[in-house]
Amino acid sequence: MINLIYNMKYLVNFQIELAIKYSKKIKFRCTHTILESEVEKKLLQNFDTIKDWFVEYFREKPLDNFIDVPKLDREYNVEMKVGRITNSIDGKYKTF
Numbered sequence: 001m002i003n004l005i006y007n008m009k010y011l012v013n014f015q016i017e018l019a020i021k022y023s024k025k026i027k028f029r030c031t032h033t034i035l036e037s038e039v040e041k042k043l044l045q046n047f048d049t050i051k052d053w054f055v056e057y058f059r060e061k062p063l064d065n066f067i068d069v070p071k072l073d074r075e076y077n078v079e080m081k082v083g084r085i086t087n088s089i090d091g092k093y094k095t096f
Contacts, residue, residue, distance in 0.1 A: 010034040012054050013084040021075040028067045047085050047094035
């Protein structure tokens with residue numbers, strides 16, 4: 001457990017809006033932990049580059065890595081917006 005806390009670098013708070021075809025929109029508020037090992041070679045210098053990295057990371061990964069995707073036979077569209085990134089080591093943060 002102590003290793004996990006030591007390795008946490010950033011907390012990303014974001015919102016996912018899932019628009020199901022012919023149905024309503026569902027919003028999810030989420031937090032994702034970025035570990036030092038995930039970004040150590042990426043040279044992320046500031047919160048804007050971290051946000052860009054996370055947006056790309058979100059696009060590359062399946063949606064069910066972030067939320068429980070409803071079991072649907074219908075199509076759905078996903079929009080994601082980063083709200084805040086916090087450096088878990090020094091407590092500094094930026095809101096978007």
